[in-house]
Amino acid sequence: MAYAAISSLIYTLNQLLKPNQSLVYPCCTQQHLQSLYQTLSALQNFLDNTTKDIETLKVIEKRIRNVVYKAEDGIDSSLRSIILADREDKRQKACRSFYEELLKVEQQVYFLNKEVMLLEFNKHGSKSAELARISSSPEKSTIEENSIVGMEDNFNTILDRLTTQTDELTVIPIFGMGGIAWVTISEEYNERQMLLELVSSITGSKQETSDDELMEIVYRGLKGRRFLIVIDDIWSTKAWDQMQRTFPNDDNRSRILLTTRLKYVADYVSCPNFPPHDLTYDNWKKVEENLNSFFGTVSERCQSILYLSYNYLPQYLRACFLYIGGFPEDREINVSKLIRLWIAEQYVKARNNKRLEVVAEEYLQELIDRRLILTGTRSHTRRMKFCKIHDLLRQLCLSEAHTENVVQIMNGNDLEAIDDQRRIILLSEVEETHDYGMQHSSGIIRTFISLQVDFPERICSIVSKFKLLKVLDIISLWCDFSGVIPELVHLRYVAAN
Known part of the structure; x- marks a missing residue:
């Protein structure tokens, strides 16, 4: 992932730019490091703020x-050679190699940034109209459209709100995971299109x-x-602020039913919203079972809808x-461990002078509020100890x-098939007797996590x-x-029993 890749390299440059850092001096000037840092930051800002189509x-x-x-x-690789150099002549040679590598990287990233900025300001590029058409116009469901499956209690509560005797205009927001509603999905709000559809519904003709x-x-x-x-x-x-001006409030028991996957939108529109509490993993399991019994597997039907939630993520x-998808299916994920790994991978950026652990907790809460992650077991102080991910969303993550x-999720005996993957998570046992003919590309692996019970000696x-x-x-x-760790000079995080 581009954003994460940039974050990791920026972290390395930050370490080299620290005051009194002498590892690569005088083999290169601070100016080159600073130039590369600024260009990478510009690329990261572009990814944060771009409005390009998907x-x-x-x-x-x-x-x-x-x-x-x-x-x-x-x-x-060049830094490793400098760190492990055991003689001054070797260190000087490694420093020269690092300087040459830095100049090459600086030039490559500079021209990459130019290339990206050129694309950003090209107003005549393809807008992938066909993709947008497919995304906003899913195939018509073959299921009867007046069928409600699962969550009958919440359905009845909403029905009560719709038919209550309150005269004033009432807004009922439904907040939840993508795919719970039955009308056209739309990621980008188009006020004119909304008005045209309303006019067509009211007058029977388009104007x-x-x-x-x-x-x-x-x-x-x-x-x-x-x-x-x-x-x-x-x-x-x-979008809601623009919409609500269109609807008169005549105190005649009119109702607006609204669905969203974003908690802050539901809270902004009305309080309370439905469901009134976080649905648990078991709740969603029951819904999935109901859906499966109703029309078979929901995986393919839901994936395109769930992708909207992913594509809309900052x-x-x-x-x-995506990292969460690497954890085993149907198992609670330790929140403390997840946060430590996020920080080690440089996925968490400093925010308002807060500790990185606090920022990471905010990240997790954002994912929960978007209904992409489910809350799990909490401590007696109500602090979240574990979280979970729904099977359908985990499938999206893995893909x-x-x-x-x-x-990359792997079984223990597939290690020899490593291609160009940078992060490996093992989910099954490794056979002690297996002959691992590791490929040369294993040298680019940055993360190795083993979730198996035992780690055989040969794996060292x-x-x-x-x-x-x-x-x-x-x-x-x-x-x-003890003989392996000193050779792994770039380690940021080590955990083992």
């Missing part, structure tokens, strides 16, 4: 990711006129009448979310994490080949690692 952005991100990964490999006139037609068409309006999948408070949350080269020699390793987490270790 298809174009993915192409740009892949280009950035590939260049930055290669740059990081070169710099980290091409100005937005102000359309708003007047809607308002006059609803004035004095009792109405029910369903607004599905709203993504921002600004850049700083994407790698954090996207592999594509974005965030993390395998890990020693991961020369640029930064994160090492092993549940149970049965060998002497």
